[in-house]
Amino acid sequence: MLTEVSFASIRRSPLSKATLAALLMAGALVQTGCSTHHTSLQSDDTQSHSDVFDKSWLHVVKGNMPLVISAPHGGMIKPDNIADRECGTQERDDNTDHLALEIEKAFETYGQKPYLVIAKISRAKIDLNRDLETATCGNQKMAYTWHQYHQDIEAALDDAISQFGYAMYIDLHGQSHKVRRLELGYSLRSPALKANYEATVTPQTVEKTSVENILQHSNDLSLKTLLTGEYAFGTLMAEAGFPSVPSQQDPYPLADQRYFTGGYNTRRYTSSDYPNVFGMQIESNFFGVRNSQQNQTQFSEAFAKVINDYLQYINQHVDWKNTQ
Numbered sequence: 001m002l003t004e005v006s007f008a009s010i011r012r013s014p015l016s017k018a019t020l021a022a023l024l025m026a027g028a029l030v031q032t033g034c035s036t037h038h039t040s041l042q043s044d045d046t047q048s049h050s051d052v053f054d055k056s057w058l059h060v061v062k063g064n065m066p067l068v069i070s071a072p073h074g075g076m077i078k079p080d081n082i083a084d085r086e087c088g089t090q091e092r093d094d095n096t097d098h099l100a101l102e103i104e105k106a107f108e109t110y111g112q113k114p115y116l117v118i119a120k121i122s123r124a125k126i127d128l129n130r131d132l133e134t135a136t137c138g139n140q141k142m143a144y145t146w147h148q149y150h151q152d153i154e155a156a157l158d159d160a161i162s163q164f165g166y167a168m169y170i171d172l173h174g175q176s177h178k179v180r181r182l183e184l185g186y187s188l189r190s191p192a193l194k195a196n197y198e199a200t201v202t203p204q205t206v207e208k209t210s211v212e213n214i215l216q217h218s219n220d221l222s223l224k225t226l227l228t229g230e231y232a233f234g235t236l237m238a239e240a241g242f243p244s245v246p247s248q249q250d251p252y253p254l255a256d257q258r259y260f261t262g263g264y265n266t267r268r269y270t271s272s273d274y275p276n277v278f279g280m281q282i283e284s285n286f287f288g289v290r291n292s293q294q295n296q297t298q299f300s301e302a303f304a305k306v307i308n309d310y311l312q313y314i315n316q317h318v319d320w321k322n323t324q
């Protein structure tokens, strides 16, 4: 059953116009994730302006640790009364919804539970890794779903920060590029990753990264250490059997290799508007990670261990109390 919701009751995004403009501009310039299609905004004056939402469209789990995972592109629910999107891509990130639940299960070993916000609604109806206009292609009926999704992520981040002082945010996706590896999107394009690894640029000239808030509150961590050092997330995942870029083993994508830098969600929730949050977009490969129950379980077990090792390392080097 679908519920009609008042548009006026929606909590608005806290993004300033300037921030939103910057995000839109960044989105236009970089290959952000799961799609390289261009989008065009459309509006249809004949559309109803009342929003439609069903709570089964989003699966939300309240966690007990400083990790928030969103999975926007794995949903399969396609309500007949919602028109398919007519801009951007409708491609599903196969099994990423299930993978997020496997990750939840893997953390049980440690008595931990990550916060989860999983889209069950199909990307054909709404793209929950885009700004509102592009997410809905101008279909006003879907605006409430977009706001609800982000409200759920913000509530999870707020809750984690109130308990732990910080939150790691991961936007979980799936890619089908030629090289089988995790593409860790730190909001940096391949040339910036290469330049950072080769240390030919100063930190001031490096593009804004999704671990910026760590750098703001650590005296001894560098971007190079965070992305390709011994305890970088990618390095630890590669050691656990899941090749990753960037990492010590594979520091940056080569010029002819496709690579996703991180999209709207990653940029938004690791921006200076959320000073106690850092994170990345993870674009997982299909074969070896998502293609079977066994691989999903193995990946999730490795992921849970690596997250704990990684967060321990981060906490040894960051003083979150000095924020705000």
Ligand SMILES: [Zn+2]
Binding pocket: 033, 034, 073, 093, 172, 173, 174
């Ligand atoms: Zn995706």
